[in-house]
Amino acid sequence: MPRPSRESYGDQKPPYSYISLTAMAIWGSPEKMCTLAEIYKFIMDNFPYYRKNTQRWQNSLRHNLSFNDCFIKIPRRPDRPGKGAYWTLHPSAMNMFENGSFLRRRKRFKIPKPEKDALEAGLAQINNPLRCLEASRCSGETLLGGGAMPPLSHQTKQPFTVESLAASDAKLPQPLPPMPPVSLPLGFLPPPMPHVSLTHRPLPFPPPPSDTLPLSPTHPPPPTSQYSPYPPLPHMMHHPPHLTPSIHHLYAAAAMAASLAPCGGAAPLVRPAAVHMSHLTTLASLSVLNPFTSSLPLRPQAVGPRTSTAAISAALASTASDYSVSRLLGSKPPPPLFTHPAMPPTSCAAALTLHNSHFHDFCAEEDDDDDEPIHVEDDDEDVTMAPEDSRIPSGVAGGGGADVGTNKLPTEARREQEGGPQVPAEELFLRTSPSVRSI
DNA sequence: AATTGTTTACCCATGC
DNA sequence: GCATGGGTAAACAATT
Numbered sequence: 001m002p003r004p005s006r007e008s009y010g011d012q013k014p015p016y017s018y019i020s021l022t023a024m025a026i027w028g029s030p031e032k033m034c035t036l037a038e039i040y041k042f043i044m045d046n047f048p049y050y051r052k053n054t055q056r057w058q059n060s061l062r063h064n065l066s067f068n069d070c071f072i073k074i075p076r077r078p079d080r081p082g083k084g085a086y087w088t089l090h091p092s093a094m095n096m097f098e099n100g101s102f103l104r105r106r107k108r109f110k111i112p113k114p115e116k117d118a119l120e121a122g123l124a125q126i127n128n129p130l131r132c133l134e135a136s137r138c139s140g141e142t143l144l145g146g147g148a149m150p151p152l153s154h155q156t157k158q159p160f161t162v163e164s165l166a167a168s169d170a171k172l173p174q175p176l177p178p179m180p181p182v183s184l185p186l187g188f189l190p191p192p193m194p195h196v197s198l199t200h201r202p203l204p205f206p207p208p209p210s211d212t213l214p215l216s217p218t219h220p221p222p223p224t225s226q227y228s229p230y231p232p233l234p235h236m237m238h239h240p241p242h243l244t245p246s247i248h249h250l251y252a253a254a255a256m257a258a259s260l261a262p263c264g265g266a267a268p269l270v271r272p273a274a275v276h277m278s279h280l281t282t283l284a285s286l287s288v289l290n291p292f293t294s295s296l297p298l299r300p301q302a303v304g305p306r307t308s309t310a311a312i313s314a315a316l317a318s319t320a321s322d323y324s325v326s327r328l329l330g331s332k333p334p335p336p337l338f339t340h341p342a343m344p345p346t347s348c349a350a351a352l353t354l355h356n357s358h359f360h361d362f363c364a365e366e367d368d369d370d371d372e373p374i375h376v377e378d379d380d381e382d383v384t385m386a387p388e389d390s391r392i393p394s395g396v397a398g399g400g401g402a403d404v405g406t407n408k409l410p411t412e413a414r415r416e417q418e419g420g421p422q423v424p425a426e427e428l429f430l431r432t433s434p435s436v437r438s439i
Numbered sequence: 440a441a442t443t444g445t446t447t448a449c450c451c452a453t454g455c
Numbered sequence: 456g457c458a459t460g461g462g463t464a465a466a467c468a469a470t471t
Contacts, residue, residue, distance in 0.1 A: 060462055066445050083471055084443050
């Protein structure tokens, strides 16, 4: 049966609730999160019924966004000013609609109170990375690891501004390095390798349950028609969408992880003075994630005066991406698979190379007590990382899991780069999983 | 001023 | 009948 056109409802009211419509808009967006205006636009583009009486339904929609726990508000990036926050779906809300039907839900999605508090606390902390770092430094506690955070209402809301950073700076025993303009790294993508294309691969838009979901031209139809709009978690875990991880994902993932994760764990201490401005948010994200890790793969010592921005960003991004995506996709511990969402499948080999240069080689020296910094060539930049960096933390949530293709992949990666026999892209994507990545 | 976000209240439909 | 989900209105606060 041919799919109805996106305007097939005409002026008829579509049989979808506002929650469904909003979920469609979010799910169909490249970054899996939308501003309110983008949600409006999606709905109006796809459902002519909603091009009139806008005030009425938009008010209802806003009510739904606030009222339903399945929607999470992610603060805007400081370098992307504008009105309103980003809205995303709570990962646990993926199965909200029975059999993928966007009609009436089985049950309202409700986050338990403690989890909601943790989520809000996580988001509040992410809003102010430097203060978090400072607090963790002074108290010696992990950002969220000490147990439940006080409710949001008890916290001082502090905008992430140059002024607030400067204010924090004044209290620090060591001065921060000169601040670049407040500009956070775009997406924390690893530095592009010469042969790596980081072009955005749009997510396959989950098709409708029964060929009834109109599709916007901006949301290309899916490759198959058997997909649920909210695919079950196991399926998603084995076929992760090719998200381009942005800082928003890290924000979301960190907060979600914080809300889902058991509390406890070691405290990563980061010296703010040693941290480049552009790393703060990443570090904060990882620190928030820390409750379900046991420590950071990138130790504080790694952040030295000679460490390049690219090196730290790459190391952090690769780690954070693993966490963020797996946490975004569900509440299960991160799988042992290394699925780097920044890389299209064909570029996984390149991703591996990146990881090799930053992690894999170091692992070989795990038992080496030599504290001399290791020097790694990173394109045109020198990268200095302490040997400690290479120690992959153990006892992390997820338990490490199976050793999937540990030693094959670098070889395969090399082969692919050398133009040799190629592993099918999708397979390589799924098999790119050195055990060292099962952190 | 306009937009965005929160909260409360009420009504109706549906399922048990 | 009751609980729940969904839609609407409205008041108000916060933000840009």
